[in-house]
Amino acid sequence: MMNIPDSSNPRVVIVGGGFAGISLAKKLKNKKFQVVLLDKHNYHNFQPLMYQVATGGLEAGSIAYPLRKTVQQHNETFFRMANVESVDTTNKKVKTDIGTIYYDYLVLATGSTNNFFGNKEIEKNSMVMKSIPEALDIRSLILQNFELALQTNDIDERKALMNIVIVGAGPTGVELAGALAEMKKAVFPKDYPDLDISMMEINLVQGADRVLDAMSAKSSAAAARFLKQLGVKIHLNVRVTNYDGSVVTTANDLDFISKTVIWSAGVKGCTVQGVEEAVDRASRIRVNEFNQVEGFTDVFALGDVAAMYGEKYKFGHPMMAQPAIQQGELLADNLERLETKQKLKTFEYNDKGSMATIGRNKAVVDLPKFHFNGVFAWFVWMFVHLISLIGFKNRVLVFWSWVYNYFVFDRESRVIIRKYQNQNK
Numbered sequence: 031m032m033n034i035p036d037s038s039n040p041r042v043v044i045v046g047g048g049f050a051g052i053s054l055a056k057k058l059k060n061k062k063f064q065v066v067l068l069d070k071h072n073y074h075n076f077q078p079l080m081y082q083v084a085t086g087g088l089e090a091g092s093i094a095y096p097l098r099k100t101v102q103q104h105n106e107t108f109f110r111m112a113n114v115e116s117v118d119t120t121n122k123k124v125k126t127d128i129g130t131i132y133y134d135y136l137v138l139a140t141g142s143t144n145n146f147f148g149n150k151e152i153e154k155n156s157m158v159m160k161s162i163p164e165a166l167d168i169r170s171l172i173l174q175n176f177e178l179a180l181q182t183n184d185i186d187e188r189k190a191l192m193n194i195v196i197v198g199a200g201p202t203g204v205e206l207a208g209a210l211a212e213m214k215k216a217v218f219p220k221d222y223p224d225l226d227i228s229m230m231e232i233n234l235v236q237g238a239d240r241v242l243d244a245m246s247a248k249s250s251a252a253a254a255r256f257l258k259q260l261g262v263k264i265h266l267n268v269r270v271t272n273y274d275g276s277v278v279t280t281a282n283d284l285d286f287i288s289k290t291v292i293w294s295a296g297v298k299g300c301t302v303q304g305v306e307e308a309v310d311r312a313s314r315i316r317v318n319e320f321n322q323v324e325g326f327t328d329v330f331a332l333g334d335v336a337a338m339y340g341e342k343y344k345f346g347h348p349m350m351a352q353p354a355i356q357q358g359e360l361l362a363d364n365l366e367r368l369e370t371k372q373k374l375k376t377f378e379y380n381d382k383g384s385m386a387t388i389g390r391n392k393a394v395v396d397l398p399k400f401h402f403n404g405v406f407a408w409f410v411w412m413f414v415h416l417i418s419l420i421g422f423k424n425r426v427l428v429f430w431s432w433v434y435n436y437f438v439f440d441r442e443s444r445v446i447i448r449k450y451q452n453q454n455k
């Protein structure tokens with residue numbers, strides 16, 4: 031059994047310390063519940079800025095925040111670092127690698143993971159960026175490949191080492207491509223004066239007919255224009271079918287030779303064993319308007335892993351931070367209502383808009399009623415991300431790094447902390 035004290039209050043077990051889990055735990059602060067937060071890491075990582083860690087713009091610690099510090103002033107709130115193996119909804123218990131815990135209410139806020147659509151070869155050989163260690167691996171691999179490019183006299187090998195292919199042109203792919211293009215322009219020529227940086231290619235491959243296809247057509251067009259200005263090569267309506275570690279194969283007879291392929295072409299829900307009957311084809315857990323898992327009144331799912339279908343959101347809400355935060359806040363109120371046998375409030379998503387940055391002074395912003403791009407959008411993007419970070423120190427560190435990088439055209443964190451080696455090969 032997990033070493034958690036008994037309590038006279040109902041126990042809420044939250045699986046996942048992402049935006050949804052943290053939002054719920056904060057809202058339940060000092061309420062008449064015992065809260066147990068479980069996560070495989072002991073920190074919350076701010077995923078929207080992960081690409082800046084991968085490209086040397088930020089240190090990993092500036093986007094990570096200790097989960098224990100998040101809940102340290104909460105009465106009857108406990109954190110345990112654990113991998114959840116399965117849930118037993120019949121006996122109301124969660125099985126983990128450190129023991130079993132019983133619950134009165136279970137909340138699955140496990141987020142999302144990469145979707146390779148069943149392609150094991152791509153999964154084995156490409157890089158992904160859903161965690162801080164993965165972002166550090168991308169940074170190490172890029173820098174290692176440039177060091178290797180200096181050592182070879184084989185031009186084709188050098189091109190392969192300096193060619194970066196990003197598959198998927200959603201916000202992650204677009205922001206990563208823009209950051210790498212700025213490194214090519216301002217950083218790599220100074221770091222590698224004896225290397226022909228013009229050989230470096232940044233290829234952005236998109237299966238749809240435009241980049242940022244979930245955003246407005248205006249923002250999509252502006253983002254494509256900014257990327258082309260930075261020298262990024264955009265390939266639309268191109269579907270990647272395989273990557274063997276050297277050659278990217280597509281269904282369009284357009285192949286790429288590359289030693290660095292970053293996969294951002296799809297995500298799926300990160301589900302937990304024990305609720306399979308409620309999981310849809312996108313590996314998301316079907317929930318009702320109260321975030322209750324289909325078939326249950328005491329099991330909930332929040333955020334990326336939750337699929338709440340409706341007339342406006344026929345495929346569920348977007349897998350972004352805001353739906354997760356808002357669902358977590360509402361569920362805290364509804365748990366109190368359940369305990370007092372009051373009518374539950376239905377979830378209504380307040381769409382505050384979406385945004386993406388493409389580089390220095392370049393960003394696109396979609397608000398519910400209007401769209402804009404350019405320098406002002408870039409400042410809006412920075413402000414929103416700064417205030418969304420958890421922890422004053424992290425905000426200061428990120429702000430200082432941005433100011434420094436802006437004025438000196440540099441990225442101080444381009445260091446190989448640990449050498450990357452593909453463990454799958």
